[in-house]
Amino acid sequence: MQKRKVAVLGATGMVGQIYVSMLAEHPWFDVVALAASERSVGKTYAEAAKWYRDTPIPERMRDVRLLPLDADVIAQTGASIVFSAVPSEAAFEIEKALSARGLRVVADTAVHRMEPQIPLIVPEVNHHHLEAIRNPDAGFIVSCANCSTVGLVMTLAGLQRRIGLEKVYVSTMQAVSGAGYSGVPSMAILDNVIPFIRNEEEKIARETLKILGSYQGEFKQADFTVLASCARVGVLDGHSEAVFAELSRDTDLEEVRAAIASLEPLPGLPSAPNPPVVLRDEPDRPQPRLDRMTGRGMATTVGRLRLDGRTLRYNLLSHNTIRGAAGNAILIAELLVSKGLA
Amino acid sequence: MQKRKVAVLGATGMVGQIYVSMLAEHPWFDVVALAASERSVGKTYAEAAKWYRDTPIPERMRDVRLLPLDADVIAQTGASIVFSAVPSEAAFEIEKALSARGLRVVADTAVHRMEPQIPLIVPEVNHHHLEAIRNPDAGFIVSCANCSTVGLVMTLAGLQRRIGLEKVYVSTMQAVSGAGYSGVPSMAILDNVIPFIRNEEEKIARETLKILGSYQGEFKQADFTVLASCARVGVLDGHSEAVFAELSRDTDLEEVRAAIASLEPLPGLPSAPNPPVVLRDEPDRPQPRLDRMTGRGMATTVGRLRLDGRTLRYNLLSHNTIRGAAGNAILIAELLVSKGLA
Amino acid sequence: MQKRKVAVLGATGMVGQIYVSMLAEHPWFDVVALAASERSVGKTYAEAAKWYRDTPIPERMRDVRLLPLDADVIAQTGASIVFSAVPSEAAFEIEKALSARGLRVVADTAVHRMEPQIPLIVPEVNHHHLEAIRNPDAGFIVSCANCSTVGLVMTLAGLQRRIGLEKVYVSTMQAVSGAGYSGVPSMAILDNVIPFIRNEEEKIARETLKILGSYQGEFKQADFTVLASCARVGVLDGHSEAVFAELSRDTDLEEVRAAIASLEPLPGLPSAPNPPVVLRDEPDRPQPRLDRMTGRGMATTVGRLRLDGRTLRYNLLSHNTIRGAAGNAILIAELLVSKGLA
Amino acid sequence: MQKRKVAVLGATGMVGQIYVSMLAEHPWFDVVALAASERSVGKTYAEAAKWYRDTPIPERMRDVRLLPLDADVIAQTGASIVFSAVPSEAAFEIEKALSARGLRVVADTAVHRMEPQIPLIVPEVNHHHLEAIRNPDAGFIVSCANCSTVGLVMTLAGLQRRIGLEKVYVSTMQAVSGAGYSGVPSMAILDNVIPFIRNEEEKIARETLKILGSYQGEFKQADFTVLASCARVGVLDGHSEAVFAELSRDTDLEEVRAAIASLEPLPGLPSAPNPPVVLRDEPDRPQPRLDRMTGRGMATTVGRLRLDGRTLRYNLLSHNTIRGAAGNAILIAELLVSKGLA
Known part of the structure; x- marks a missing residue:
């Protein structure tokens, strides 16, 4: 297979750096363009990026010159897939x-997620929603789910399909990287919890219902209730979530475990974790520092399953800038290629 | 009024230090005995206590010699009220x-909380449960609620009484001081969340139902559902809780606010906060570092009220070693004195 | 004594909030003006200040309307002393x-510190340098030392005077509040140390030598060597410093202790700590969280004195936004009043 | 080359876990025995070790049964090299x-470090000290330097040899992992710095002088002065050190850089970093979170070189449980094998 030429928009930011790290040695993709805001244009990537990761800048990316955020310029590089952060x-x-020029755009940000024609994808969960992209009105934009939605839908998908969901209440404890490098001042979070993240609770509710809803020419949202309560905690990476799920019928823990674990991996896609959901039996897991890199940051870890009547409690952990952003987008692009859509 | 002579058991530990700080200048109580475990007996308090607070050891306590945890020794000091940490x-x-010798014991620990004859008290919420202490079988032990239960019941009490509760799901983000000085290693919590605190979820459920239940000769638990999901976060003091409460009937936010705020202060008691529940309107409160000392650490702060149908979401913050332990116990003792029970 | 009317410039920022807190009940000063940048002008203080402290906004300040940073406007309020943050x-x-209009300006920022006619004051250390302000060329500006310089000179002053100093090497571990509320992103400092603070090492060296130098018509710097190495650590408030001082002659620890403790308090000044330097004998002090509020945040705490030959090692701790900024400025103002200079 | 059979004593602890991780796939060593304290004996490694690392327990180690800390038992496993944590x-x-039975023991702990016949080794720095092990009186024990000494001597070695050292003052900011998993309570270090680590300053001084001293039949310590000031900060892994070094003669930064960088790698040893010392030019490096894994945790990173007269300031960063403990010991063992000493 010939490698696809890809571009990364917003390459110097925190999510941009994950893209650059994950794509540097990608077997299917060849980075032909890195683009960033005005003040970085023309600089090399090593000059422009305030590199925050504990692995070095990939050698081959150091000297790439940054391009402007201009669709013509990006299109001229020959890129056919564009990752946008x-x-x-x-x-x-x-x-x-870019979409109008026929490029495939995989977008991290929230702007397109709820557009009626644009699919919002967590590949293992709703890859069939990519059908929507065949609709010529849609252009070729695919949206990534919000970082705190991804882990949630990966754990709910099997429950919904096998047992049924009535209500989902979720309390998140989110990492500071979710707000960008300068998003959370240390004065705000040291010895503290901030019980508010703007728009996050609304995003979790509506995105979960779109992703777990159906697509038959149009998107129809799933028919259970989702309410979230979101907090920021002093963790670098990895969103923790405490879930209370009211199930549709009586069941037992064994069936619940099997349901959650039933989410299928995507064989053959280089970035697909296998299994996508890891169940842990220790009493005190998942923990962000210990579990966020499970499946190279692409798996969601679940623990502490407790069933009282039809109410299931569990905890999940998902890496917010890998699985919750760049990694999910790359997996979407791999899926597009494997389906002949890119 | 003549000052009551009081003793503190477990005076060198973290909760013990709060007792010592709060009682040093107490208008009603005179500390006549500090007791601790074997290795501290005979030392002065200043020698024995690894003082962890940011205010100095009260001068008058520095040179007090520590007594053994021996009921005879404590009784001989003339103490009539004993605080036990x-x-x-x-x-x-x-x-x-001690109780058998006629002393009033106010106990922080969990051992007596669910005994059928022993009242479990959060003074503003269920002071009428102190009736149980008049039962000669009960002895004179009064239990304090668990640190994460106190704030919860202070905010639920008005909702239960005025609107009615069906289910309460609560996700806690608890401070490390709740586990004692050495309870949570820094290796465990830096850049991390631990989604497990042994027995905590069970305590919250059964204590909430006892405290919000009735007493007429015997305790009868409240008839709604409580399920908790408890996590430890890297915060020194102050437990944050995200609450999802399903109410018994339709209502609006104004009535909800009024209900939560309806918890009455206890006039005349030196340690009683007024108001006991503080409602904040900022979008991002309560926060542990900013709000834990509200009402000198004795008030519970509530914010982010959101009502969807009959489901109410809110966040609360309560100081776990003051209101959740020593402070609550001292307030109970004040209540006992004011009711002529001590 | 009639209260002096004072103004605070930059009242909404982090240091501004300390001013507002310390001045709200000040026995000598009456706040007649709070000024801030354009976007806050006309709002009330409670609206404009993102209050970050764990004590509430002082009631009397809540509804004060913010003025612009305009010398005419400030002068019209009748303020005779201006605190500038x-x-x-x-x-x-x-x-x-403002100085040209005859107002006394006490300035926190670095811009005037090294001007040849402007005194740089840490009151207990070099109050005699205020003579310089009588020089009509100087105007009426007095500068505060940098936050990490204050604690250092308070501990060096007695050593210099009684024993003599040859070289001082100091390694700082500075709190994040020193960079302002948004100065240090949490992504930068969680699980990390940043061994660099722009210009800080140079400031410590030259300010220490000016403050510990002489004034006789002009400032002459002290004649020992100062070299600093500055790091930021994940602490909210309180700068820790490890000092290596080479003394001018043989001595012993007893004399060293006496020398450091010889810094005299300023009797009668409301904000002056007594003693200004607190020596602690525990093996593991001073610590920021436990010692920063010593002397209501105005004292410097010293511990771990170790003498090898003529090399003295010790550790110090000083509150960077109180003693290192607003508190030092208020103490300067009190000194000005007591000397009849304001 | 046939693999050497090796044993790890103290395999379940924090440093033991690093051994297990690093040795699981080691090309020269084959782990035949894991030993631990009484309560773990007989359990599998996965059962006994409270695994604290963010990578999984190596598969091949999970089911290894733990042996007792008994020299006979260890000797019977056929191990010829023993790593002791x-x-x-x-x-x-x-x-x-074990040494008396002819096994080569590489010891992490401090007990043998200053014994007159036992070499204290940081391989790149003083591999020639291994001569001492040929002395039959010495037995076959080689000691690892203390975690905060390793990085210091790696950066001083070239300076000493090429320029000369008169005095070294070092201020450390050490990670909590250096005290073991439960060594530093979170209550002690959150929002805090602890300016004291028992015996650490003495260890740094005397170990540095032994390692940088000579061996000709006996050890003779280097003839410059070393004084340390040690602090604990809220960092998981990676010791930061601020160094003030007075050099023996005039020089310039270029020569200083070359001197520090002149420490030679050990070619052919699997765990040897190349280069062993990494110089960084950014103004704000090294930082623990970003630089501790340099050279897979085996390199020391240096930055911020500043020269004033003959006084050199710089900052260094070294991974305390890898390079400062298990990794250094494994590198010693590789050196022993390559020299035919094991």
Whole structure:
């Protein structure tokens, strides 16, 4: 297979750095363009990126010159797939413009997620929603789910399909990296918890219902209730979530375990974790520091299953900038290629 | 009024230090005995206590010699009220023995909380449960609720009474001080969340139902559902809780606010906060570092009220070693005195 | 004594909030003006300040309307002393303009510290340098030392005077509040140390030598060597410093202790700590969380004195936004009043 | 080359876990025995070890049964090299006994470090000291340097040899893992710095002088002064050190850089980092979170070189449980094999 040429928009930011790290040696993709905001254009990647990761900048990316966020310029590089980690306000225009030129755009930001024609994808969960992209009105934009939604839907999918869901209440304890490098001042979070993340609770509710809903020409949302309560905690990476799920019928823990574990891996996709959901039996897991890199950051870890009547409690952990952002987008792109959509 | 002579058992530990700080200048109580485990006996308090607080050891306590955890020795000091912060296993015997000698024992630990004759008290919420102490079978032991239960019942009490509760799901983010000074290693909690605290979820459920239940000769538990999911976070003091409460009937936010705020202060008691529940309107409160000392650590702070149908979400914050332990016990003792029970 | 009318410039920021807290009930000063940058002007203080402290906004300050950073406007309020916590770039102009109008300006920022006619004051250490302000060329600006310099000179002063100093090497471990509320992202400091603070090492060296130098018509710097190595650590408030001082002659620990403790308090000044330097004998002090509020945040705590030959090692701790900024400035103002200079 | 059979004593602890991780796939060593304290004996490694690392327990180690800390038992496994991470008090007897049986013991703990016949080795720095092991009186014990000494001597070695050292003052900011998993309670270090680590300053001084000293039949210590000031900070792994070094002659930064970088790698040894010392030019490096894994945790990173007269300031960072403990010991063992000493 010939490698696809890909571009990364917003390459210098925190999610951009994950893209650069994951794509540097990708077997299917060849990075031909890194783009960033005005002040970085023309600099080399090593000059422009305030590298925050504990592994070095990939050698082959160090000297790449940054391009502007201009659809014509990106299109001229020959890229056929564009990963966009541009902040929401900037993203809309350029993503639409690239899509109009026939490029496949996989977008991290929230701007397109709830558009009626644009699929919102967590590959193992709702790859069939990619059908929507065949709709010519949709353009070729695929959205990634919000970082705290991804782990949730990966654990709910099997429960919904095998047992049924009535209500889901979820309390999140989210890592500071979810707000970007400078998003959470240390003065705000040291010795503290901030019980608020703007728009996050609304995103979790509506995205979960879209992803776990159906697509038959149009998206129809799933018919259970989702309510979230979101907090920021002093953790670098990895969103923890405490879930209370009211199931549709009586069951037992064995069936619950089997249901959650039933989410199928995507064989043959280089970034697909196997298994996508890891169940742990220790009494005190999952923990962000110990479990966030499970499946190279692409798996969701589940623990502490407790069933009282029809109410299931469990805890999950998912890496927010890998599985919750760049890694999910790369997996979507792999899925597009494998389905002949890119 | 003549000051009551009081003793503190377990005076060198973390909760013991709160007792010592709060009682040093107490208008009603005079500390005549500090007791601790074997290795501290005979030392002065300043020698024996590894003082962890950011205010100095009260001058008058520095040179007090530590007594053994021996009921006879304590009784001989003339103390009529005993505050016990002794770990659970050690507490049972000595608390029973002191109670048998006619001393009033206010106990922090879990051992007596669910005994059928012993009242479990959060003063503003269920002071009428102190009736149980008049039962000669009960002895004179009053139990404090668990640190994460106190804030919860202070916020649920008005909702239960005015609107009615069907189910309460609560996700806690608890401070490390709740586990004692050496309870949570830094290796365990830096850049991490631990989604497990032994027995905590069970305590919250059964204590909440006892405290919000009725007493008419015997305790009858409240008839709604409580399920908790408890996590430890890297915060020094102050337990955060995200609550999902299903109410018994339709209502609106105004009525909800009024219900939560309806918990009445206890006028005349020196340690009683007024108001006991503080409602905040900022979008990002309560926060442990900013709100834990509200009402000198004795008030519970509530914020982020959200009502969807009959499901209410809110966040609360309560100081776990003040309101959740020593402070609550001192308030109970004040209540006993004011009711002529001590 | 009639209260002096005072103004605070930069009142909404982190240091501004300390001013507001310390001045709200000050026995000598009456706050008649709070000024801040453009976007806050006209709002009430409670609206404009993102209050970050764990004590509430002082009631009397809540509804004060914010004024612009305009010398004419400030002068019209009748203020005779102006505390300035304005960032460096903005400070220069307005401070000069206010000084030219005859107001006394006590400035936190670095812009004037090394000006040849402007005294740089840590009151207990070099109050005699205030003579310089009588020089009509100087205007009426007095500078505060940098936050990490204050504790250092308070501990060196007695050593210099009684024993003599040859070289001082100091390694700082500085709190994040020193960089302002948003200065240090949590992504930068969680599980980390940043061994660099821009210009800080240079400031410590030259300010220490000016403060510990002489003034006789002009400032002459002290004649020992100072070299600093500055790091940021994950602490909210309180700068820790490890000092290696080469003394001018043989001595013993007893004399060293006496020398450090010989710094005299300033009797009669409301904010002056007594003693200004607190020596602790425990093996593991001073610690920021336990010692930063010593002397209501105005004292410097010293511990771990070790003498090898003529090399003295010790550790110090000083509250960076109280003693290292607003508190030091208020103490300067009190000194000005007591000397009849304001 | 046939693999050497090796044993790990103290395999379940924090340093023991690093051994297990690093040795699981080692090309020269084959783990034939894991030993631990009484309560773990007979359990599988996966049962006994409270695994704290973010990578899984190596598969091949999971089911290994733990042996007792008994020299006969260890000897019977056929191990010829023994890595000992046993706490100091327990280590002395068994290490002596194993050595007497002819096994090569590489010891992490402090008990043998200053024994006159036992070499204290940081391989790149003083591999020639291994001569001492040929002395039949010495037995076959080689000691690892203390975790905070390793990085220091790796950076001083070239300076000493090429320029000369007069005095070294070092201020450390050490990670909590250096005290073992439960060594530093979170209550002690959150929002805090502890300016004291028992015996650490003495160890740094005397070990540095032994390692940088000479061996000709006996050890002679280097003839410069070393004084340390040690602090614990809220970092998981990676010791930061601020160094003030007075050099023996005038020089310039270029020569200083070359001197520090002149430490030679050990070619052919599987765990040897190349280069062993990494110089970084960014103004704000090294940082523990970003640099501790440099050279797979085996390199020391240096930055911020500043020269004033003959006084050199710099900052270094070294991984305390890899390079500062297990990794250094494994590198010693590789060196022993390559020299035909094991």
